[in-house]
Amino acid sequence: MSDKLKTKFLGKTIKSPLVLPAGIMDMSFSGLNYAVQNGAGIVTSKSLTLEPRMGHKGPVVAEFEGGLLNCMGLCNPGIEDGLAEINQFKKHSDIPVIVSVFATNILDFLKLTKYVNKSKADFLELNLSCPNVFDEFGIPLSASKEKVGEIISAVKKISKLPIIAKLSPNVYDISEIALSAESAGADALCLINTVGPGMLIDTKMVKPVLFNKFGGLSGPCIKPIALKLIYQTYSAVNIPIIGMGGVKSGEDAVEMLMAGATVIGVGTAVYCRGIEVFNKINDEITKFMKEENYKKLSEIPKLKKL
Ligand SMILES: Cc1cc2nc3c(=O)[nH]c(=O)nc-3n(C[C@H](O)[C@H](O)[C@H](O)COP(=O)(O)O)c2cc1C
Secondary structure, eight states: OOGGGOEEETTEEESOSEEEOTTSSOSSHHHHHHHHHTTOSEEEEEEEOSSOBOOOOSOOEEEETTEEEEOOOOOBOOHHHHHHHHHHHHHHOOSOEEEEEOOSSHHHHHHHHHHHHTSSOSEEEEEOSOOBTTBTTSOOGGGOHHHHHHHHHHHHHHOSSOEEEEOOSOSSOHHHHHHHHHHHTOSEEEEOOOEEEEOOEETTTTEESSTTSOEEEESGGGHHHHHHHHHHHHHHOOSOEEEOSSOOSHHHHHHHHHHTOSEEEOOHHHHHHOTTHHHHHHHHHHHHHHHHTOSSGGGSOOOOOO
C-alpha cells in the first residue's frame, strides 16, 4: 500500500483512509482482521446492544441494481461478547477499532459506555440512526437535535474514548443536528447511515422481497444524497467526518474527501466487489493522486464551504 495514503484520524495514524463501517462484516475478530488484511485502515463493529439480539426473520438483505436493501434488525451478540471479540482482535493488531453501540434511551447508552470503557477499543460510535428496536423505521433519534445533544453530553461525561456520532440521512436539516452533536462534545461524526426505508416486490410471488417488507437502502443509489449531506455537515462543523454511502471506487472516495470527509467508509461495495475492494480503492486513490500530482492525501482539495 502506498505511503501516500497514510493519514491521521482523531490522533491515530492510519495506513489507509478507508473504514469498514458498522454492520458490514460479522462480529468475529477474524471478520475484522479480514478487512484489515485487505486494506482497511480502521474497522467498526456491528452496532452492539446491552443484550444479544436475533434480528429479523430472513430474507434480511436484497440486492438490486442500485445497491442493497436491508432489514437486519440490529442482530448482534450483545455488548459483552462483542467486546470480547474486539479485545481478541486488538491482541494481534494495532489497527484502530470503532465500537458501535445502539440503545433507545440515555440510561442504556451510559451502561454501554461503561462496558466500552473497560475494553481495548479505540473509539466509541453512537448509532443515533434508529428510533427503537420495535419500530426500526420510525423517527430516528438523530432527527431531534435536543435528543442528540442530551445523549452525547451524557456519554461524554463518562466516556474514556473519543465519541463518534453516527447520523441518519432521514432528517430535515442535517447541519443543525451536526452542530448539536459537535457542541455536546462529539469528537467526530459518521454519516450517512442507510436511507429510506424502501421496498422491493417479488412479482412472481406477489409479495415484498424482504420478510420485514421494508429495509434501508445502501450502495451506489445513495451516493449523491451522502455527498450532499456530508458537504452540508462539513460546511457547518469543525470536527472530522467519516463519510460513507455508496463508495465503490477510488473516484467515489475522492468525491467523499472533496465533500469534506476526513476518512471514507466502504460498506455495500464489500458485497458487490468482494473484500478486496479496500485494496482496489486504495490503489485507485493512489492512481488518481499520481495523475493529479497530489503528494499526500491532505493535498486533495475540499470544496469551498457553503
Ligand atoms: C447489511 C448492513 C448492515 C448494517 N448494519 C449497521 C449497523 O449495525 N450499525 C450501523 O450504524 N450501520 C449499519 N449499516 C449501515 C452502514 O454502516 C453504512 O452506514 C451504510 O450502509 C452506507 O454505506 P454503504 O453505502 O457504503 O454501505 C448497515 C448496512 C448494511 C448494508
